Amino acid sequence: MPSEHAGEWALDPAITFLNHGSFGACPRPVLEAQRRWRDRLEAQPVQFFARDLPGLLATARSDLGAFVGADPDDLAFVANATGAVNAVVRSLRFAPGDELLTNDHEYNATINVLRHVAERDGARVVVARVPFPVASADEVVRAHLDVVTGRTRLALVSHVTSPTALIFPVDELVAAFAERGIETLVDGAHAPGMLPLNLDRIGAAWYTGNLHKWVCAPKGSAFLHARRDRQPGIRPNTISHGANAVLGGDGAGETVRGPGRGRATRYRAEFDWQGTLDPTAWLAASEALRFVGGLVDGGWPEVMRRNRELTLRARSAVAAALGLPENSPAPDAMLGSIVALLLPTSGPLAMAGAGSSPLDTDPLQRRLVDQYGIEVPIYPWPVPAASSPDPARRLIRISSALHNGPDDVDRLAAALDELGSASGRPT
Ligand SMILES: Cc1ncc(COP(=O)(O)O)c(C=O)c1O
Known part of the structure; x- marks a missing residue:
């Protein structure tokens, strides 16, 4: 059965698109909302940037704050x-000698950031080894705590891991690290729109999430949430006017700047102006929240439930095609709207040449798209930046979004069945 919602997306109907996870996909009405913001910007750029934008960002932050369970003033686009x-x-x-803790399920690019800063300061990156397949969320916590030392200063953990698509127990991890005096940066790139969020309850020092993935906002829409006591000193990658902007008010950074504009802090001032850029993807995120949440009765909880149900179906169908156990690779509770499964290390599907990022393509990935019109990513795990002593395995990662239906999953399972059989279809 195709998805009854597929027509809302601009995706090519000739492609079975099972890779929502890498870059997301934006519905047409949300792209139209972004176009309207662009038209308004281009009609009077000075009015838009100099006078209207602070209030527009405050409204967008307020919509986002309600969705992710956070005070809008702690959010930065x-x-x-x-x-x-x-x-x-x-x-x-x-x-020198400080330890930055992460694990071997993290995203290649973010481990690279840790390595860059560790090299700058003479610190060390410590990579916890989390099993895959994994038996329980407790295993994830234990793997991290086993390598905590008196020198551990920062932990970087994903809420939903990129190569292995597992929901990590971030509430427990953040609390366990906090008990040991360690601050946590949660990489929630996949979490908004996949999982219900309450960032204030998670309590991490920093939490980032993408809106262009599972919220289906236009590309370039993401946020950083910083706990109030960990905002000072956190600066955007572009230093601009906010660095010496006069904050006004009582000088404590606690006063309200104007109607609907929020608290006047250095964090706010710096992140709200990162040079001239196109902010329309941020402004259109509110429409994505409204539109996608309105596509099904029951709103966002139902969107998440439906996507997860299709993921569990994909897990069974593809596990069967690959000869894996039905409950691979983790308990149901650790799966959201993506699932990653190990490819065989021998036989026709064991093609060499896996890459390291979503921009590289494995030979099987290429064959699935060229021969069957199926777009689904195949990643090496652990990623190269994890510097694992173990050889990388190949994982196929299937995403289930509202534009997907059961027939997408069945097509993939049938293609893998065919390719995995001795002959496969001729190329
Ligand atoms: C866990 C994780 N972190 C970070 C990213 C990077 O996202 P972006 O390219 O939007 O920065 C991804 C993207 O897939 C991811 O899965």
Whole structure:
């Protein structure tokens, strides 16, 4: 059965698109909303940037805050999660011998950021080894706590991991690290729109999420949330006017700047102006929240439930095609709207040449798109930046979004069945 919602997206109907996770996909009405913002910007750029934008950003932050369970004043719009991780980690200073803790399920680019700053300061990156397949969320917590030392200063963990698509127990991790005096940066690139969020309850020092993935906002829409006590000193990657802007008010950075504009802090002032850029993807995020949440009765909780249900179906169908156990690779509770499964290490599907990022393409990935019109990513795990002593395995990662239906999953399972059989279809 095709998805009854597929027509709302601009995706090519000739392609079975099972890779919502890498870059998201934006519905047409949301792109139209972005176009309207652009028209308004271009009609009077000075009015838009100099006079209207602060209030417009405050409204967009307020809509976002209600969705992710955060005070809007603690949220800053950024272009993407990679940029937010850069802003936080590069703003921090470490002493020689300090340890930056992460794990081997993290995204290649964000581990690179840790390595860059560790090299700058003479610190060390410690990579916890989390099993895959994984038996429980407790295993994830234990793998991290086993490598905490008195020198651990920062932990970087994903809410939903990129190569392995697992929901990590971030509430427990943040609390366990906090008990040991360690601040956490949560990489929630996949979480908004996939999982219900309450950032104030999670309580991480910093949390970043993409809106262009599962919220289906236009590309370049993401946020950084900084806990109030960890905002000072966190600076955007672009230093601009906010660095010496007069904050006004009582000088404590606590006063309200104007109607609907929020608290006048250095954090706000710096992140709200990162040079001239196109802010329309941020402004259109409100329409994405409204439109996608309005596509099904029951709103966002139902969107998330439906996507997860299709993921569990994809897990069973593809696991069967690959000869894996039905409950691969994790308990149901650790799966959201993506699932990653190990490809065989021998036989026709064991093609060599896996890359390291979503921009590289594995030979099987290429074959699925060229021969079957199926777009689905295949990643190496662990990623190269994890510097694992183990050889990388190949994972196929299937996304289930509202534009997907059961027939997309069935097509993939049938293609893998065919390619995995001795002959496969001729290329
Ligand atoms: C866990 C994780 N972190 C960071 C990113 C990077 O997202 P972006 O390219 O939007 O910065 C991704 C993208 O897939 C991801 O899965």
